Amino acid sequence: MESHLTMYITLVVTSGVLSVFLCIYAFSKRKHLLAARQLALLTALQSIYIFGFAFELSSDSLDEIKRWIAVEYIGIAFTPVVGLLLVLRYIGRSLSRAATAALFVIPSITLILVATNDFHGLFYKLIYLRENTPSPMADMVIGKWYIVHGAYTFGSLLAGGVMLLRQWKKTNKAYRKHLVTLAGGQFIPMIASFLYLMGITPYGMDIVPIVLCGTSAMYLWALLSIQMLRLSPIAKESLFESMREGVLVLDQSERLTDYNGAAKKMLPELEMGMIGHSLDSVWRKLTGEDFPIQRGADGMQGHLQRGHGATRSEYEVRSSTIKRQGGEALGCLLMLIDVTEQRQLQEQLKQQAYYDALTGIMNRARFIRQSRALLQEADPIRPSASLILFDIDHFKGFNDTYGHETGDAVLLHTVSACRDQLPDNCLFARYGGEEFVVFMPASEQSEALEAANRLRSAIEAAQLETEFGSLTVTASFGVAAYRSGDTLEVLLREADSALYEAKRLGRNRVSVFHKESPAPA
Template sequence: MGTPYSAVLTLIVTAGVINVIMGIYVLTNRSKQAMSKTFIALSLFSAIYVFGSALELSAESLAEIKLWIKVQYWGLPFLPPISLLLIMYFLGMDRFLKPPLRIGLFVMPVVTLLLVMTNEFHHFYYRSIEISETASFLKVDLVAGPWYIIQGGFTFGCMFGGVVLLLLYWNRMKSSYRLQHVTMLVGLLLPIAGDFAYLSNLTPEGIDPIPVIMTVTSAMYMYALAGKGLMNVAPIARDNLFESMGDGVLVLDMENRLVDYNPAAGSVITKLTANSIGHSIEPLWRMHTDAVLLDPKEEELESSARDVSPIQEEEVLWMIDGQSYYYQIRSSIVRKKGGQENGKLIVLIDVTERVQLQEKLRDLAYHDGLTGVYNRSHFIQLSEKLLDEAASNVEPLAFLLFDIDHFKRINDAYGHDVGDQALLHVVALCRSLLRPNDIFARYGGEEFVVAMPGLSLHEAAAAAQQIRAAIAAQPLVLPAISQSQPQPQPPPIISITASFGVAVAASVAGVAAQAGSTATVSQTLSAADRALYEAKNGGRNTVRTASSGDFADLKSHTAAGTSA
């Protein structure tokens, strides 16, 4: 049926199993974990100690008890310095962990192990190990030797040192790491309390309570490890720079689980909270953008031979509370000193203002600043493409060139602000009548141009007549001006008309072809401009089309160029 302390043995064995599982978990995920070697060592030595304690309690002779005590010391003296190292890694104190310090911490445990293994020859660690006469089960009474006291002081020194460091960093650590912080603090305080109780003979029948306590602390470590990413990436000493950065910063493990973030990232990813630590960032990411979370790992593989950590960048559309923003996402691999991949660093930089400025500059390069229609240079570029398509498809390309009549009078009578309103009024009317595939542009001043693919000269003239009639029929109505007269004055009404010149590229090409050449956009617009000149001289508010006479100069010019 087992020993009277089968329940205690079960708890101790459970602690050992948990430590083995944690060690295997970190070992198999070592490329994704920080502090992995230290934590694996802690799990290994803890398992050795607790399994040795369980076997000691179940031993049936003094010789067996002495054997299992020696087994325990292959793990026990190493636990305090390893715990201290783990805490220093967690607090970002890596810069203090120089090789001499790391080696020095393990001199005492190694000496203790040697003295325990050879205790029968010098009794410097245990003066005696005898069967207890008072216990209700097989148990030994240990009489401490000089080195036992020294090792005990070293053990408490490491543990108290860890407690002091954790308390000193309590207010400096981000609240999202409070669980991990508390786990490590409790993982030290409980064994300290247990040791005092054991040394004060306050435990039942003098049983060492530490292996039982490790059942609790190991379970806490396991939860913090698997559930909250305790060992994913050391949170680094959190200084004011990280907290006050204007750019959002995310620290992820290699599986895109959140390890850390700064307040700026919380304003960019609105649902980001301390509870997000240890969970994948991708669901929160997809709430703001359709862009794929950057993964520099492929570039990392390509540059591994050069020992370079590339920075991957991309500008993405980012939505926050229904508002559109633009963020530059920078992603890079975080490495430990040995070059081992440790996690990912994602920086979110707000570039909305810059992108909007670039879009505005790009828009100004193609569009007129006042009316929003294409400017002259971009219209020429687009028209040249349309002309090539028209030639390939053997289709006509019509051009309407029109000018607002007596525009200077409007500016002189009402001011340039009203003149601008007149231009916008005409543009709005034209847009309502043009087809989607027509190209509309401001040619200069009060002059506008339209390219109309597929229209013959007759059809283009009809379209021009429709636009001319709409402009003439719908005057510009200005807002009423507040005056001191008792009777309100009706709002000013400004009648606007326009004169049109129409030419079709096919007609020009036909004339040019007689001279062995091909018409260009510039030549076709010149013909439309001649027709517009005729419309102005003919009384304005009318439409004129290019005739064969309008192409006479073009014909002579192309012919002269050919003969030359």
């Protein structure tokens, strides 16, 4: 028996050391762990209970045993309540100060009654030493308040465990290990205590201190390996999973701790195995690159694009800091807002506002705004710019003879023939019904003349295939060169004058405006 007692005390002390270590770890990580203060207080109380019990087992007299029992109840009385508060904090439920204080009423009464039991016998009627034991060990006859205390203790542990189990279906599978660990911390001591009260433990020993060694080890494993208590995955579940925005939950070190279903749809490559990895590491696995949004004083804000062409999606990115009640940062929510449809609508409106609906090239209003801006940027020392105005010859005849669908095809054919002949820095627009305009910044008259002849030749050379057979399309061109002080309106007027001259001379040709008089090219 004596050797077994020594071994048992050794195991109890080991359990106490592990609880102290867990307490210190939780307190040191209080800025990073949800409910760290509750966990630190819980393990501190467990340590008092465990070491008090170890000293009780090594006591030499009944009076000394009574003193250590009173010390033990500092832990025993309050541990179930603090454990319940830990569970409530984890699942995101809050109590008022009055309700929280009320939870400590019965434990406080228990502690007082244990310390003063010799005067009233309410907690235990009788406490006595066992016979034939190598070291003094006590047994007791329980009093009325012991029953109240026991019921309250079992009720607190059971309530915490049941609340955790009720979250099972709502909890992301990656966090169910957290639930199991915390529920084990409620149910395992309760079962051990029940076995002790039933008198079916070895030598009638209280096995709860030994069991707490196991629960402390479970907590440490969960804290270190599966990031338990980094963030609560339960309180937000219903809202979190119903959000249309994709949400990535990051801890203070920008490690991924959770994501919702919307984020999974936006980023199908996301996997549970990525939880615990840094944001940059996760993004490299998804895209081969670091996360592209820069971190700023206001968090992360920007836009992301995924896919190409018709499958391209665009997301607005915003981050929101998660703070604990004291205002300390605990992590952040990185929200991905799908703005693909919004951007497409904006592009459609932009297309309607800036571009010709039929041909897809710039419309008249957009052309005038941009051309004026380019003229203002012209080199004041050696200003150069040119403008080409042209229209399709006999366009009315195409409409009257073949119909408006063929007329539209002629317009599209003309634009298609011209696109590849113009430098990239030119502005090309539909100026009117069958009239087109080209603005060439930083170009001399000779360059514009050469470009106009290329366009004329390209239009004539490209046959338009229709249901009525091959059609030849031609156009007449007018070219005007910028002179210092000219406005866009002047250039347009001069180009129009040159265009009129080209038509007068027989069409399908280019005329250049000269100050004295237009001359055919």
